[in-house]
Amino acid sequence: MGVFNLPRYRMYWGTRTRIPLIADTMNFNRFSRLRSFVHLVDNTSKDPDNLDRLWKVRPVIDIVQKKTQTISPSEHLSCDEQMVPFTGNLDIKQYIRGKPCLWGIKIFVLCNADGRVLSFEIYQGKKTNMAEEYKSFGLGAGMVLNLAGRLQLVEFTKLYFDNFFTSLALLERLSEMGLYGTGTIRSNRLQGARLDTDSDMKKRGRGLFCEVVASSGYTCLVKWMDNRSVILASNMIGSGAVNKVRRWCKQTKAYLQVDQPQVVSLYNQYMGGVDKIDQILSYYRTFIRSKKWTMRLIFHMVDLSICNSWLEYVADRKAKAERSMDLLSFRMEITEALTSAEGMTPRRRGRPRSLTSSEEDEHENVDESASRKRKMKFQRPCSAVKNDAFSHWPQKVKGQSRCKNSPCVLKTRTMCLKCNVPLCLEEDKNCFKEFHIKK
Template sequence: MLRRSTRERKGQEETAGVSPSQSQDSSDEGSTTSTSSDTVWKRSRIRGRGRGRGRSSRGADAAGDAPHSRSPIRREAWKTVADPDIANPHPPRFTPKRRPGPQPPLTYGPQTPGDIFANFFDAEVLKLLCANTNKYAKKNLGMGKKFVWTNITPQELTKYLGVLLFMSVCKLPKMEDFWRKNIIFKVPFLATVMSRDRFRAITSNLHMSDPEEDAVNDTKKGTKDYDPMQKVRSLMDIIRNRCMSIYHPKQHISVDERMVATEARIKMKQYMKAKPTRWGLLFYVLADVNGYTVDYRLYTDKNHGASGKGRSFDVVAELVNKDYLGSGYIVYCDNFYTSPLLFRHLSQQGFGACGTYRQSRVGVPTTQENALDRKSKRGSIRWIRDGDLLFVKWMDAREVSMCTTVHPVYTEETVLRWQKTDDGHRQRVPVPRPTAVGEYNKYMGGVDTSDQMLGTNLVHRKTRRWPMTVFQHLLDIAVTNSFIVHKELIIHMRQQRKPMTRQAFQEELCAKLLGVPLAGPPTPSTQGHFPVPTNKREYTEKSQKASLGRKQCTLCHRSTPWMCMDCNVGLCLQLERNCFRDFHCY
């Protein structure tokens, strides 16, 4: 069965505003153009049902939906496995641009989690974020916003990233909960790294683009020169280039969508009725079979350089780049992207392609002669070849429709299915399965695997600033890709040890960014906190210096003449009790 999780299947027309005519076409095909499992069959149904936001132009969603001349295969009868497939295809020769896997200098020696992650968030990224954040904070102060600010440095920003990873490992409902005091749920460590107010100030002022350039771009709203991604484009391009340079994918790759939740009210926010994340930012993702995010694009509802062949065509044609990948790759995609027009384009570029397809696509067989019907026996196979395209239909629990340019019709492959015997008992019996279905099951889940790994110890938190949502997602991509590279390095270098678990990897990376040892208790730190007397009046009489101006200790609630200069709270500093140390370190 095609292993695709229910929560990952989508209503793509719902995400991008498909025209009513397209939604109806997809809905009509739902009962016939599905995949082998109930889950993936539902994906075809879901894609054609709900209603999107209606922003994109008519016919811009799917490749091959424009009217074309009728193909000869529409009048050709469906064949069975008994009919020979003379034009049995051979997969294209696999000639990647680089050796698949981690790239130098990562392969030169053992790499710690911090070493791998530093290839994504390197000095260039930290310098960019610090410069733009300081400019944005200065702008906010000039507008009258009240907060304490000192220019952030790359070292402090590194600790800020470590704090975010710490929060993703130790989950609490709100960020402020990590600085709570006088409660059994107190988390004392983060206060030794960064104060709550400083963390808030950095979070509210973190900026990825130059505020001056943002202001110029804002004046272009409503024109074709306006860039809706101005605030995130610089960092997105850098991290994207890092993802592509650090690792080269293996032969089997997949293209799919990813939804990232956001509370922001922006035009490019999309809706997916059948997704766990219904409202959010829509990313188109190219992923390796191991879940590594190779490339991505953020959907902005503005088609720059559109080919006129449909958005699904443009997305795959842009992500599957021959100049970067090489040739001989096999691309797997679902029925939103699959079309004869796209698959022939990929074939001309030296790529193979395989995916489920919709009956409403232009160029697919429409003949009903010798076709499958509801009474067809489970395991029945029908096929039609149109040059280098092979269209296969298979009866499983429901009808499955596949299109491929690299697989034969049937290679004696079977799959076990439960069936009733003549005496009424149920038993598992072998059922014939087309080759394309088995290969699709094996290699299509790259983006789903990536989404599952991204959901583990997620940095993402709710925010109404959509650039902050993008920043958190890019950080999640960097951490997840670093973990995958760590596992691939162990295989590449043939090390006789098991890779770390995701939990252990993220904990070690977090400790590295925070600059503290992972093992043992945290090192007490009172940097920036000094005890001073509560009574600062120099003219106070000597007899009153020890009693006048006393404060209540915030820990033991006794009267004390000492306070913290930075925290401005009373704290005991006595031989029998040191509340100052306990407050800041434990």
């Protein structure tokens, strides 16, 4: 449903708007009954001492959190806020300026530079989960330590965060932990560090910067004047080397070359991990038309898992210099694996028509010859279905067909009922077994 967006549930089963992939898997009544009775915990089992606002969906959050923490962290990580769109009634609902959706449930996320989520925590006001030792740092800075503390980070891992999180105490603590941190910082958190004033710097021109080092000697503050001033704090680098960036000048109506300290370019380069996963999530977000925030969170966790897995898969393939499928094909393959894993729904012959890969468009346009039709008759299932070791039953059929366990070319009368392909099953030849074992 995240892929085929229809404005009303009924339409997936409607005569003119039917989506077979959905309608053939489950009938409408079963779907709507299951949907209205989804529960992850027994509502009567709540412990009165449990102050967790999210206890109703805690099981799924725990599973996803545990899994994300097994992904190997890259050299550069970014920490930011993510929003799950939700406008209904909920006390922990938040408003964030400058995000694509203004209202929703806020999640603090620590990401790899490519967008893979490593660790996250859902905001719930004062009750937000945080290890006791980090509480004194305040919500923002404490959250960075809290999220990073759950991972096995190698020494000198570089973290980036925005001014919601940055404080001098945070950077000192990261230094003690052997980690690097860089972030923009609010001018009221400088603890008396004296930097040139805005008006002073403006007079001297764009691209100018000044820096000071904290008394501990670990943290450096850099104030840079672009269009507006920005202050960055880091325990990794001072201003660094100076690069040139192109900027538009309103007065002269021409491009200018402006000096930019390295700390700013590093921050810009690596801060975007959370924006990346947000963008990927937005492509096929499962839109649950429900007033229940629990449903939104459950499906956010599903979507997050899919996107994270896809990024993990892409990184894996890239390491082997192999091509990878796009997010849509990946998502459709999961769908196919899950809808046929149940073992009750007969596998539809061939891949679903509604899939829009270039290969299938070809089949539709070309005048199909007889031999091509025969080829189309038995299509191999995706490997996730083939190797799931669940409900693959053999069946003897009337006519003989060519075995699909390549390179075997013998003819056989045995079929796999789930995969819908012919496979030899003889005393001296067991293609049936070979075909279903992962190579």
